Amino acid sequence: MTKLRVKKVEDSDDRSLPVFAEIDAWMERIRARAFDIFSSRDSDEGCALEDWLAAEKDLCWSAAELAEHNEDFLLKVALAGFDANEITVTASPWEIIVKAAHTSTKETREKEPKIHWSEFRSSDAYRCVQLPQQIAVDAVTAEFDKGLLTITAPKDEAGAQVEKRIQISTAA
Secondary structure (H helix, E strand, C coil), rough: EEEEEECCCCCEEEECCCHHHHHHHHHHHHHHHHHHHHHCCCCCCCCCHHHHHHHHHHECCCCCCEECCCCCEEEEEEEECCCCEEEEEEEEEEEEEEEEEECCCCCCCCCCCCCCCCCCCCCCEEEECCHHHCCCCCCCCCCCCCCCCEEEEEECCHHCCCCCCCCCCCCC
């Protein structure tokens, strides 16, 4: 089992780390893909969540599970094929972002193979998990073992009574 370093962002409004811009770009790609899935259907409304989840799966999301215990949240993310040094975990009071990116070195071969089919979508994986309660960012830990990333995020009891405000933007 390998312990991973967690980047900790104490202020929810601090979006200065590059991973926040990266996840925003992925979210825009997912939104566009979800719209494409919706558009391909003949007037079948009410499937927005299914379209979004299908788009996430198509593009970059790894399988994950968020469990809530009395004292903490336990997030598990499947990252088979990645090494611990290729995984970045970022925690802020209301979310956890996981980024796994291969540091690939292209092998030199005389002739590249002809790919007949592939289920590999991307060499990178992202997961952004919004939490239902504020967490104690300083105490977040992450471990990686046999392709499974396990993140323990203790609840911030001081922030338990604080409501999370979500800004809603309107279309222009």
